[in-house]
Amino acid sequence: MRIKSLVSATLLAVALATAPTAAIAAEKTAFKLGWSIYVGWMPWGWADDTGIVKKWADKYGITIEVTQFNDYVESINQFTASDYDAVTLTNMDALSIPSAGGVDTSVVVINDYSNGNDMVIAKNAKDVAGLKGEKINLVELSVSEYLLVRALETAGLTSRDVTVVNTSDADMVAAAATPDVSTVVTWNPLASEIVAAGNGTAIFDSSKIPGEIMDLTVAKTEVLADNPAFGKALAGIWYETMGVMTAETPEGAAARAAMGASSGTDQKGFESQLSATNLFATPQAGLDFVNSADLSAKMDAVRQFLFAKGLFGAGAASADIVGIALANGDTLGDPANVKLRFDPVFMQAAADGKL
Incomplete structure (x- = not known):
C-alpha cells in the first residue's frame, strides 16, 4: 500500500x-x-x-x-x-x-x-463540527493531515481545535479498534477495513476536495x-x-x-x-x-x-x-x-x- x-x-x-x-x-x-x-x-x-x-x-x-x-x-x-x-x-x-x-x-x-479513498472516520462525531476537542489519530505531516485540515476548514475549525496523535499506517487498523481511539484519518484499503469492522463512520473524504x-x-x-x-x-x-x-x-x-x-x-x-x-x-x-x-x-x-x-x-x-x-x-x-x-x-x- x-x-x-x-x-x-x-x-x-x-x-x-x-x-x-x-x-x-x-x-x-x-x-x-x-x-x-x-x-x-x-x-x-x-x-x-x-x-x-x-x-x-x-x-x-x-x-x-x-x-x-x-x-x-x-x-x-x-x-x-x-x-x-x-x-x-x-x-x-x-x-x-x-x-x-x-x-x-x-x-x-x-x-x-483520490475521490474518496482518503477518509476522516469517527466513532462519536456525527459531522466535522463534532471533531472539536477530539484526539485524532493519523500519519502526521501526510496527505491524511492535509485532508483533516481541509475538513476542519469546512466547519470553521483549525488544527488548534483538535489534538493530532501521530500513528503509523501499520498500526492504524488496530488503533481504530481500541476504545480510546475515537477518530482516525487514513486511506484505502485501511479506511474501508476500519469502516467494515464497525469502528467508525466516514464523515469526510477526499471526494469533498476533488483534484487536490x-x-x-x-x-x-x-x-x-x-x-x-x-x-x-x-x-x-x-x-x-x-x-x-x-x-x-x-x-x-x-x-x-x-x-x-x-x-x-x-x-x-x-x-x-x-x-x-x-x-x-x-x-x-x-x-x-x-x-x-x-x-x-x-x-x-x-x-x-x-x-x-x-x-x-x-x-x-x-x-x-x-x-x-x-x-x-x-x-x-x-x-x-x-x-x-x-x-x-x-x-x-x-x-x-x-x-
Whole structure:
C-alpha cells in the first residue's frame, strides 16, 4: 500500500549532501522507474509483467527498468538522490521532497486523484463540527493531515481545535479498534477495513476536495529534455494499459484481478478502490485536468499547507520559495526557482496520436 508520509526538505538536504553526485543528464538509452503499491500505480507493475513496458521501450530503442518499492518514501528518495529517472508519487510529495530538495521535476502523466479513498472516520462525531476537542489519530505531516485540515476548514475549525496523535499506517487498523481511539484519518484499503469492522463512520473524504490529492508519474526535467523518447514511452505505456484495464472485457477483468492480487486484495476489492479513484484513463482526460483553470488554486492550497508545516525548511520565508510551472504558462511561487512543472507535452502527444 502507499505510505504517504512526507519527508522535510531539511532532512532531504542532508541526504543529498551525503549522496554521490548524480551524473548530469544527457542522451542515454537505459532508464529506471520506481513505483509503490497503490490503486492508481498498480498499472505500472502489471504493464511490466505483461510486456507492455518492453513493447514501448523497444519502439524507441531504449530499456526501462521498472522497480516496485515496498517503502514509498524510499522510492522518492532514490529518485531524488540517485540515478532513478522517474517515480510515482503524490503532488504534495513531489513538491516537498524532490522539488524542495532542488531536483527539477516534470509531470509526465497524471495518473488519478483520490475521490474518496482518503477518509476522516469517527466513532462519536456525527459531522466535522463534532471533531472539536477530539484526539485524532493519523500519519502526521501526510496527505491524511492535509485532508483533516481541509475538513476542519469546512466547519470553521483549525488544527488548534483538535489534538493530532501521530500513528503509523501499520498500526492504524488496530488503533481504530481500541476504545480510546475515537477518530482516525487514513486511506484505502485501511479506511474501508476500519469502516467494515464497525469502528467508525466516514464523515469526510477526499471526494469533498476533488483534484487536490493527485497521484502522478514524474521524471527529472533534464532527463526528459535530453531524452524525450523516454517520456513518450512512459505515456504510451500508461494509456495502453489504461485501455486494457478499464475495458469491460474478459481481458480487462483479468487485468483488474491481477492488479488486485498484487496489491493484497482481489478483483472486487481492487474495483472498490477504483470506484473511489478518479482515474485519468485517456490522454484527453489528463489534459483537461492539467489545463483546468482551478489547478492553480489546488496547488496553492497544497503549497500553503507544506509551508505552514515547515516542510520547505526552516529558512523558507514563504510558500513562494519553490516555483511551480502550470500548463497555462503561469507560475506559482518563485519563477527563478521553478522545480515542479505540470508540462502536458507527453499527454498532448498521446492525445494527438503522435507517440
